[in-house]
Amino acid sequence: xxxxxxxxxxxxxxxxxxxxxxxxxxxxxxxxxxxxxxxxxxxxxxxxxxxxxxxxxxxxxxxxxxxxxxxxxxxxxxxxxxxxxxxxxxxxxxxxxxxxxxxxxxxxxxxxxxxxxxxxxxxxxxxxxxxxxxxxxxxxxxxxxxxxxxxxxxxxxxxxxxxxxxxxxxxxxxxxxxxxxxxxxxxxxxxxxxxxxxxxxxxxxxxxxxxxxxxxxxxxxxxxxxxxxxxxxxxxxxxxxxxxxxxxxxxxxxxxxxxxxxxxxxxxxxxxxxxxxxxxxxxxxxxxxxxxxxxxxxxxxxxxxxxxxxxxxxxxxxxxxxxxxxxxxxxxxxxxxxxxxxxxxxxxxxxxxxxxxxxxxxxxxxxxxxxxxxxxxxx
Numbered sequence: 001x002x003x004x005x006x007x008x009x010x011x012x013x014x015x016x017x018x019x020x021x022x023x024x025x026x027x028x029x030x031x032x033x034x035x036x037x038x039x040x041x042x043x044x045x046x047x048x049x050x051x052x053x054x055x056x057x058x059x060x061x062x063x064x065x066x067x068x069x070x071x072x073x074x075x076x077x078x079x080x081x082x083x084x085x086x087x088x089x090x091x092x093x094x095x096x097x098x099x100x101x102x103x104x105x106x107x108x109x110x111x112x113x114x115x116x117x118x119x120x121x122x123x124x125x126x127x128x129x130x131x132x133x134x135x136x137x138x139x140x141x142x143x144x145x146x147x148x149x150x151x152x153x154x155x156x157x158x159x160x161x162x163x164x165x166x167x168x169x170x171x172x173x174x175x176x177x178x179x180x181x182x183x184x185x186x187x188x189x190x191x192x193x194x195x196x197x198x199x200x201x202x203x204x205x206x207x208x209x210x211x212x213x214x215x216x217x218x219x220x221x222x223x224x225x226x227x228x229x230x231x232x233x234x235x236x237x238x239x240x241x242x243x244x245x246x247x248x249x250x251x252x253x254x255x256x257x258x259x260x261x262x263x264x265x266x267x268x269x270x271x272x273x274x275x276x277x278x279x280x281x282x283x284x285x286x287x288x289x290x291x292x293x294x295x296x297x298x299x300x301x302x303x304x305x306x307x308x309x310x311x312x313x314x315x316x317x318x319x320x321x322x323x324x325x326x327x328x329x330x331x332x333x334x335x336x337x338x339x340x341x342x343x344x345x346x347x348x349x350x351x352x353x354x355x356x357x358x359x360x361x362x363x364x365x366x367x368x369x370x371x372x373x374x375x376x377x378x379x
Contacts, residue, residue, distance in 0.1 A: 051119030
């Protein structure tokens with residue numbers, strides 16, 4: 001394994017840094033970053049800048065205006081976005097576009113992908129199921145009619161950006177064989193009902209209700225393993241977001257403790273402070289190592305003793321536990337400022353809690369990893 005990033009991947013990072021350099025979560029932020037506020041939309045200005053920098057099309061093929069890169073490049077950009085709490089559906093829209101590129105009909109690809117690459121069409125994914133704990137594909141049932149139309153019934157909860165995206169990619173199970181399919185659903189389609197939910201980040205999530213929604217065959221991705229691959233990409237992207245957020249928080253903590261003085265000395269020079277900061281640095285390095293292992297596995301399809309799902313589960317365990325510990329330590333070392341809702345650290349803590357639980361907390365992935373080990377003994 002060689003985790004040295006390619007020139008193309010490094011170029012994506014530099015482009016991302018240039019775009020996100022103008023985003024200052026600790027300055028005068030957008031409404032959703034203000035404690036207690038709820039934004040009506042994501043950051044459209046930032047979305048346009050990402051499109052202009054060709055960062056919305058990293059994983060798409062050249063025929064759709066993309067760069068043809070791999071999930072590692074996407075994770076590098078997501079890492080930068082989380083350092084400033086960028087309020088854009090970069091992960092969800094990119095992942096949905098990748099699934100459509102891999103499994104969609106030629107007509108659907110022609111209709112959506114080039115426009116998604118230019119930021120003209122925004123996609124999202126319903127990945128949390130009905131309760132946030134059960135498999136997402138079991139929350140909706142898809143029934144195929146004789147004329148080829150699919151009828152969807154069920155509820156997906158905590159769908160991000162659904163009020164503002166043009167379409168939602170919904171996993172569902174078929175009533176005949178139980179296999180999973182992916183269905184692209186417009187939020188304005190007949191039989192689609194949206195109910196508002198608010199996340200810890202202050203963003204609007206959505207309870208997506210499908211009440212005998214009739215969907216044409218061209219919007220159904222019926223391929224073996226399509227949902228599993230999409231779920232792994234989303235989970236790995238969440239790990240990249242957690243890593244970027246954690247790195248941003250540790251940097252804030254380092255700067256604060258270097259300036260804050262007690263007894264005539266910066267508190268960063270106190271042994272108790274230094275040890276806690278060092279422990280969190282170790283957490284971040286473990287999060288980084290497991291992230292790139294997972295991203296490499298899903299990018300290359302390399303074989304291993306365990307399926308790629310094992311590496312993704314390990315990465316999410318570290319991401320969930322690590323980002324929680326990082327923000328908790330940061331709040332402790334900031335003293336009273338750590339609990340001030342007008343201080344930017346409060347917003348990072350809210351986002352960290354959301355990332356910790358999104359697509360399953362550490363305990364859920366520990367259970368999944370245990371099942372994989374039982375099914376694929378390493379000895």
